Each structure stands twice: as C-alpha cells, then as structure tokens.
Amino acid sequence: METIVDLRDVVAVLGQFPALAGASLTVLRGEIVLLQGPNGAGKTSLLRVCAGLLPVVRGHAVVLGHDLTVDRSGVRAKVGLLGHTNGLYPELSVRDNVQFWGTTVGASSGEIDAALDRLGLSLRLADVQVGRLSAGQKRRTALACLVARRAVLWLLDEPHAGLDAEGRDELDAVLRQAAASGATVLVASHELERAGALAHRTVQVIAGQVHEVEQ
Amino acid sequence: MSTTANTASTDVPPAVPTSNAADLTQPSGAPPSAKKTRRRTSGTGTRATRVLGISSLIGLVWLVAFGLAFSPADYLQKQAVRIMYIHVPGAWLAFLAFGVTALCSGVYLSKPGRSLIWDRFAGASAEIGVVFMAVTLVTGSLWGRLTWGVYWQWDALLTTTAFMFVTYIGYIAVRNLGGTPQARAKRSAVLGLVAALEIPLVHFSVNWWRTLHQKATITPGGDTKIGGLMLFSLMIGVVVFTMIYAWLLIHRQRVLAMRDAVEAHGLDRALEERRHEGAPR
Amino acid sequence: MNTWNVAKLVAAKDLRIEARSRVITNQVLPFAAIAMVMFAFALDNENDALLVQVAPGLIWLATLFSLLILVQRSFAIETADGAIDALRVAGIDPGGIFLGKAAALAAQLVALETILIGAAVLLYHTEIRLGGVVLLVTTVLAATCGLAFVGTLYGGLAAGIKGRETLLPLLLLPVVAPVLIGATRALEAAFGTGKAVLADGWPWLGLLITFAAAFGVVGVLAFGPLLDE
Numbered sequence: 001m002e003t004i005v006d007l008r009d010v011v012a013v014l015g016q017f018p019a020l021a022g023a024s025l026t027v028l029r030g031e032i033v034l035l036q037g038p039n040g041a042g043k044t045s046l047l048r049v050c051a052g053l054l055p056v057v058r059g060h061a062v063v064l065g066h067d068l069t070v071d072r073s074g075v076r077a078k079v080g081l082l083g084h085t086n087g088l089y090p091e092l093s094v095r096d097n098v099q100f101w102g103t104t105v106g107a108s109s110g111e112i113d114a115a116l117d118r119l120g121l122s123l124r125l126a127d128v129q130v131g132r133l134s135a136g137q138k139r140r141t142a143l144a145c146l147v148a149r150r151a152v153l154w155l156l157d158e159p160h161a162g163l164d165a166e167g168r169d170e171l172d173a174v175l176r177q178a179a180a181s182g183a184t185v186l187v188a189s190h191e192l193e194r195a196g197a198l199a200h201r202t203v204q205v206i207a208g209q210v211h212e213v214e215q
Numbered sequence: 216m217s218t219t220a221n222t223a224s225t226d227v228p229p230a231v232p233t234s235n236a237a238d239l240t241q242p243s244g245a246p247p248s249a250k251k252t253r254r255r256t257s258g259t260g261t262r263a264t265r266v267l268g269i270s271s272l273i274g275l276v277w278l279v280a281f282g283l284a285f286s287p288a289d290y291l292q293k294q295a296v297r298i299m300y301i302h303v304p305g306a307w308l309a310f311l312a313f314g315v316t317a318l319c320s321g322v323y324l325s326k327p328g329r330s331l332i333w334d335r336f337a338g339a340s341a342e343i344g345v346v347f348m349a350v351t352l353v354t355g356s357l358w359g360r361l362t363w364g365v366y367w368q369w370d371a372l373l374t375t376t377a378f379m380f381v382t383y384i385g386y387i388a389v390r391n392l393g394g395t396p397q398a399r400a401k402r403s404a405v406l407g408l409v410a411a412l413e414i415p416l417v418h419f420s421v422n423w424w425r426t427l428h429q430k431a432t433i434t435p436g437g438d439t440k441i442g443g444l445m446l447f448s449l450m451i452g453v454v455v456f457t458m459i460y461a462w463l464l465i466h467r468q469r470v471l472a473m474r475d476a477v478e479a480h481g482l483d484r485a486l487e488e489r490r491h492e493g494a495p496r
Numbered sequence: 497m498n499t500w501n502v503a504k505l506v507a508a509k510d511l512r513i514e515a516r517s518r519v520i521t522n523q524v525l526p527f528a529a530i531a532m533v534m535f536a537f538a539l540d541n542e543n544d545a546l547l548v549q550v551a552p553g554l555i556w557l558a559t560l561f562s563l564l565i566l567v568q569r570s571f572a573i574e575t576a577d578g579a580i581d582a583l584r585v586a587g588i589d590p591g592g593i594f595l596g597k598a599a600a601l602a603a604q605l606v607a608l609e610t611i612l613i614g615a616a617v618l619l620y621h622t623e624i625r626l627g628g629v630v631l632l633v634t635t636v637l638a639a640t641c642g643l644a645f646v647g648t649l650y651g652g653l654a655a656g657i658k659g660r661e662t663l664l665p666l667l668l669l670p671v672v673a674p675v676l677i678g679a680t681r682a683l684e685a686a687f688g689t690g691k692a693v694l695a696d697g698w699p700w701l702g703l704l705i706t707f708a709a710a711f712g713v714v715g716v717l718a719f720g721p722l723l724d725e
Contacts, residue, residue: 085578
C-alpha cells in the first residue's frame with residue numbers, strides 16, 4: 001500500500017507554544033483514520049501540518065510524496081482541509097461557491113452538479129446564499145467544494161459538529177465513498193462512537209504526540 | 216513510540232536536551248559557527264568589534280575636534296555650518312543602511328536556504344537607519360532654521376527623506392507583528408524590497424513637482440563653498456559614522472540572533488513540559 | 497489553471513460578492529461624497545475660484561481614503577470564513593490571485609472616481625474640457641491600476657495579521673504619494689485648472705504608468721511569499 005502521510009517526530013509551533021511535540025503518524029492510501037484526544041492536544045495542528053499550512057520546525061514529514069520541511073506548496077493542490085471555518089463566501093450561492101473551487105481544478109459543470117448531488121444540495125438549496133444556510137448546510141457545502149476540487153487527502157476537523165442525524169449519515173457515506181475511490185481521510189472528532197464506526201483505525205493525540213490505540 | 220525515551224530525559228538537567236535539540240534546529244536556526252562564537256564570549260563583542268568600537272571612539276574625538284575647532288566658520292553661514300558635520304554623514308548613513316536592508320532582503324528571498332541571518336541584518340540595518348534618519352531630519356530642520364529662516368522647506372530631498380523615515384517606521388512595525396521567525400522574515404523581506412522601489416519613485420515625483428512649480432529650489436548647503444579643511448572634516452564625519460554603523464550593525468545582528476536562540480531554548484523547555492504533561496497516564 | 501484564468505475567476509468572484517453585498521454603493525460611495533462636501537467646508541465654499549483650483553487634488557485625496565476602506569474590505573471577504581486558508585491549501589497560482597483581486601479593486605475604484613469627478617463638477621464647478629477628455633480618461637485608468645496593485649500588495653501583506661486595521665494606512669499612504677502628485681497634476685492639465693496647459697499632463701501620465709507597471713510586476717512576484725506563511 002502506498003504511504004500517503006509519513007510523519008516522524010514532527011515539532012510544530014504556534015508562536016512560542018509547541019502544538020506538536022514530536023508527533024509520528026503513518027497513513028496509507030484509502031484509509032480513514034480517526035484522531036481523538038482532548039482539546040488543545042494538537043489535533044488541529046496535526047491536520048494543518050499535513051495540509052502544508054503549518055511549518056514543520058523539526059522532524060521528518062512527507063505527505064503525498066512532498067517533503068514538507070523543504071516545500072510546503074506542492075502538497076496543497078491535492079489536499080482538502082476543512083477546519084473550524086468553512087472557507088466559503090457567504091454572499092455567494094451554494095452553487096457559486098462549489099463552482100468557484102471546482103473551476104480552480106478545471107472541473108466541468110457536470111462534475112459540479114455531481115458534487116452538489118452527492119451532498120444533497122442539488123435541489124432547492126443550490127441557489128440559496130451561503131450566509132442564509134444553517135451550520136450543517138454550510139458544512140455540506142464546504143464538503144461539496146472538496147469533492148469538486150478533487151482533493152485526494154481529506155483533512156477534516158470536527159466535521160460532524162453542527163450536523164443533524166441525516167447530515168451525519170450523509171457525511172459518513174461521502175467519506176466512505178471517497179475512501180473507496182482512493183482518497184485518504186483524516187478525521188479529528190470528539191464523537192467517538194460515530195467516527196469510530198466510520199474509521200478503519202483510531203489514534204490518540206495527547207500533548208502534541210500521537211499514540212496508536214490497541215484495536 | 217518515542218514517549219518512553221522522552222519521559223526519561225525529563226529528569227536530566229536542561230543542559231542535555233538543549234544540546235540535543237541544537238542539532239535538530241539546523242535548518243531553521245543560525246549557522247553553527249555563529250553559535251560557537253556566542254558561546255565562547257559572554258556578550259556580543261569579539262576582538263574585531265572591540266577594535267572597531269575603539270577606533271570609532273577615537274574617530275569621534277577627531278570629528279569633534281575638526282568639526283568644532285579646527286575647521287573654519289563659513290563666510291555666509293558663520294558657525295551654523297558646523298551642523299553639516301553630523302547632518303551630511305547622518306544622511307549618508309541612513310541611505311546606506313536602507314540600501315543594506317534592501318540588499319539583505321533580496322539575498323534572503325533569492326537564496327534557497329533562506330538563512331535567517333540575512334533577515335536579521337536587514338532588520339538591524341533598518342533600525343539603525345531610522346535612528347540616523349531622525350538625527351538627519353532634526354539637524355536638517357535646525358540648520359534650515361538658521362540658514363533659510365524656516366524649519367521646513369518643500370525641498371525634494373527633504374521631502375523624500377521624511378517619506379523614507381515614515382516608510383521604515385512602517386517596516387519596523389511590520390517586523391514586530393509576531394508570527395514565526397520565517398513568516399516575519401518573508402513578510403519584511405518583501406516590504407524591504409518594495410520600500411527600495413518606492414523611494415526612487417517618491418523622490419522623482421516630488422523633485423519633478425517642485426521644479427515645475429517653483430524654480431528656486433534651495434539645496435541644503437548649496438550656497439556654501441566647501442574649503443579644504445571643511446571637506447576634510449566632512450570626510451572624517453562620513454568615515455567615522457560608517458564605522459559606528461558597522462559596529463552597531465554587527466552587535467545588533469548578534470543581539471537579534473541571541474533573541475532567536477533564547478526563543479529556541481524556550482521551545483526546548485516548552486517541548487519538555489508538553490511531553491511531560493502527556494506522559495504519565 | 498494558468499495565471500490569467502485564475503485572475504478572471506477571482507475577479508469575477510470578488511465583483512459578484514460586491515454586487516451582492518453592495519458595500520461600495522451603500523457605504524464607500526456615500527463616504528467619498530461626504531468627504532467632498534467636508535473639503536468644501538474646510539476650505540471656503542464661498543470662494544469658487546479656490547475650490548476649482550484644488551478640485552483635482554481633492555478628488556484624489558477622497559480616492560485614497562476610500563482606497564483604504566476598499567482594500568480592507570477586499571481582504572475581509574477572504575478572512576471572514578477562512579477562505580484565505582482554503583486559497584492557500586488549494587495551491588492556486590498566487591500571481592493570478594493578485595491580478596484578480598487587483599482587477600476587482602480597479603473596477604470599483606473606476607466607479608468611485610467617476611462619481612467623485614461628477615461631484616467635483618457639481619459641487620466645485622469644475623469644468624471638463626472636450627480637448628482634455630483623452631488625458632482625463634487615461635489618467636484615471638493609469639492611476640487606478642497603480643492604486644489597485646499597491647493596495648492589493650499591501651492588503652495581502654496585512655491580511656491575517658493582528659493590528660492590520662491600524663497598520664494599513666501607515667504602510668499604504670507613503671507609497672501612493674507619487675500617484676497623488678502625478679494624478680493631481682495630470683488632472684489639472686486635463687481640466688485646465690489655473691494656468692495648467694494640456695501638454696503639461698502627459699509626462700505625469702508617464703509617471704503613473706511607470707508606477708503601475710513597477711508595482712504590477714512586484715505584486716505578481718511577491719504575492720506568493722506573502723500569502724504563504
């Protein structure tokens with residue numbers, strides 16, 4: 001199996017604070033890996049390092065074949081990060097947002113429609129302004145943008161937060177489908193039961209380090 | 216996992232993890248040779264800088280002697296001409312310093328390694344430049360009061376100087392905004408280069424504006440005939456100020472390097488604490 | 497996607513957002529108009545000759561103050577919901593983002609300047625000469641490009657840093673001084689203000705074009721390192 005994420009003893013800082021204090025993690029293609037752990041343990045920082053956003057201060061970090069200690073820009077086009085913010089433009093409609101991100105990779109209008117469809121946004125919601133949506137609908141729109149952008153490594157930070165039961169099922173279905181079609185998914189989540197059922201593997205993030213959980 | 220090893224090392228005095236981590240800082244930290252120099256001497260001085268500092272001091276005594284005593288008073292400006300011996304070298308120095316900032320910014324951005332030493336030189340040089348530009352502006356306006364009768368003239372050189380002063384105050388403000396040293400370095404390097412592009416454009420447009428609208432532009436010291444001894448005193452001023460600049464620049468760069476090193480040391484301790492907090496379970 | 501397509505995409509997105517939110521029509525234009533009225537209060541609105549004399553400079557001063565608001569707005573839409581992070585992650589060509597945002601800013605500035613020149617005609621009794629129209633239009637376009645490039649460059653520099661609201665004017669105003677000087681002189685020549693003749697305006701237009709070209713090139717090159725932190 002191809003290694004998608006290969007982190008060894010990674011240190012990353014937020015200002016003076018070492019958010020990651022020697023974190024090691026290996027993820028293979030097609031895996032859905034759950035990151036669990038208390039707030040402030042470094043889950044978000046781990047995802048941001050994988051996305052090439054947070055610099056690696058020390059250690060070894062290769063994601064999708066790109067050495068992040070040398071170049072953090074190469075990995076970005078292939079990675080989709082969904083953090084605490086959705087990265088949407090609230091004045092634009094759902095379709096406009098998905099189209100904007102899809103166009104950056106040259107997605108056709110058929111692909112845009114398919115992305116909207118997959119998250120149940122194609123019917124009455126497509127032409128609504130994102131600012132008027134509920135939190136769960138915004139999250140679905142953000143996921144549709146990831147689908148349209150053809151990201152192969154999905155980094156999701158608390159994706160279930162703010163979703164209703166139906167939305168959560170849809171999300172899980174989208175993630176399974178993405179993994180089945182060759183994408184790799186890292187999910188940071190508090191909702192252990194839910195995400196645990198979804199994930200192939202669970203790791204614990206504690207005090208800026210990653211610990212494997214005995215299955 | 217690596218946790219067991221880390222838990223063990225928390226009991227050891229901090230000196231061990233520091234040297235341990237110093238190897239790991241390589242790509243982002245200062246070159247190792249600089250580190251050794253710093254460790255050998257307790258301050259930022261070395262023999263070379265001490266020689267430079269002492270000769271600057273001797274030069275300063277010379278400058279005072281020539282500027283205030285040996286050089287003659289001007290026929291027109293009388294004793295006021297003596298301001299020239301700090302005003303002109305100060306202006307030269309500020310321009311030199313900002314030039315060095317732009318140069319180091321360019322080197323920082325163009326070298327693939329992006330060594331932070333260039334960023335520190337750029338920042339140190341801009342700080343010194345701003346101080347000497349302030350000296351230039353104050354002495355210039357005092358001199359202007361004595362020779363022109365006003366503190367401020369809308370002279371092209373003077374206006375450009377004021378713009379440079381404000382621009383580099385902005386540059387230093389951006390440097391102090393925080394973030395990682397790398398982010399700071401990148402941001403300020405771009406700004407250092409843009410400022411170097413801005414200054415000629417400002418100078419050109421102001422110059423053009425003045426010459427088109429008002430023919431009689433007074434250049435500072437324009438009506439002064441510079442005699443041999445005055446010129447010699449002025450040259451002493453330029454040389455001494457340049458020596459002081461070099462001395463300040465080297466020391467300031469080392470202080471900034473030490474500050475970065477202190478932060479790196481703080482990181483080692485913070486790392487230990489962070490690992491410790493997660494270990495006992 | 498190549499640089500131009502990214503630029504078109506980003507510009508269309510920014511303009512569409514402005515069309516929906518109407519910040520420029522509802523907030524920036526009224527601000528600029530009231531500034532023109534306040535200038536007349538500060539000077540002497542009994543004295544028509546004085547207002548005609550200073551009108552070109554006041555048009556550009558009002559433009560510069562509005563530019564500060566427009567630049568902050570241009571980057572507020574990117575930082576509001578973390579879209580700037582998404583742009584970074586997406587690996588989109590930063591030069592294209594720069595050109596696109598600058599183009600959207602330029603379109604808004606042109607609309608603003610048109611209104612301001614109209615206000616000068618209305619409030620200050622500025623007269624537009626037929627012979628000066630070509631110089632007037634080219635000056636407005638060249639100055640706008642320069643302002644849009646510098647504004648986007650410094651807006652990108654300040655985006656995502658705490659304290660940018662107070663820092664932006666300090667950084668931006670000294671840089672745009674050549675535009676204020678050049679565009680004011682060129683507009684005086686176009687309007688025939690005072691003793692200005694039309695031929696005096698062209699060299700200033702040259703300065704404005706040089707300024708725009710210099711900062712356009714620097715912006716395309718520098719925007720990548722600036723966005724990437």
